[in-house]
Amino acid sequence: MQERAIKTREAILLSAAEVIDELGFRGASIKKIIERAGVTPGAMYFHFPSKEALAHAVMxxxxxxxxxxxxxxxxxxxxxxxxxxxxxxxxxxxxxAGVRLAIEQGEFGLQDDTPYQQWIQEFAVQLHAAYRKGELLPETNVDDLAWMLVSSYSGTQLLSHISVGRADLHKRVITLWHFLLPGIANPSVRKRLTFRR
Known part of the structure; x- marks a missing residue:
């Protein structure tokens, strides 16, 4: 893809993300996205054949x-x-917007857990390394833990968003870890873990 086309696609994706973040999938019209991106309808449809395809790409x-x-x-x-x-x-x-769309994807006809699976894999890399280093308790099933952590994190951020616009999300994530660590981490490791931003 030419550099100009790549920049146009990125501008459309970012504009779509901003509008979807503000208004959700239903409220995000193609017209609003195109206006914010400063592109023509032809440019938009060259990269994304539909609003649904654009939303899927953002997700x-x-x-x-x-x-x-x-x-x-x-x-x-x-x-x-x-x-x-x-x-x-x-x-x-x-x-x-990607997180919002992962939740709202039924509104545009999808059932795709790819974003969640990507984060499960990302977290599993760190958990497998922690297991190899003896940081986790020997009975820990790392793959199940990665799944549980992503699902718990997803629920934590969603409730924080609904309650206070994610203003307390750092505090809530730290609380999640404080409850989780005694069940998974070697006690000597827990003492040296830090929770800085």
Missing amino acids: LEQGEGLDLPAGEDGLQRLIDTTLYLAGELQTNAKLR
């Missing part, structure tokens, strides 16, 4: 462009990642 690409925390793989890096994502969910329109 699937929600994590692109994120700068996940660096560091040694393991439990601390996973905690840092979840707190980083809490911050991004307060400010990043693309991530927020």
Whole structure:
């Protein structure tokens, strides 16, 4: 794809994310998206044949462009990642819209758990590293834990969003970890974990 076409596609995706973040799938009209992106209808339909296809792309690409925390793989890096994502969910329109669409996808005829599976895989990488390093209790099923953590995190961010517009999301994610860690982490490891933004 030519550089200009790539930039046009990105502008459409970002504009769609902003409008969907504000208004949801139903309220986000193609006209509003095109106006915000500053493109023609032809450019829009060249890249995305329908509003549904555009919404699906926003949902699937929600994590692109994120700068996940660096560091040694393991439990601390996973905690840092979840707190980083809490911050991004307060400010990043693309991530927020992607998460919203993953919840609202029935409204545009989809049933696609790909975004959730992507985060499960991302979290599982850190959990497998933590297991190999002895940070997790020996009986921990890492793949089940990754699934449970993503589902719990998803519910936590959703309730925080509904309740206070995600204003307390960092605090809620830290609370999630405080309840989760005694059941999964080696006690000596728990003492050295930190919860900084």
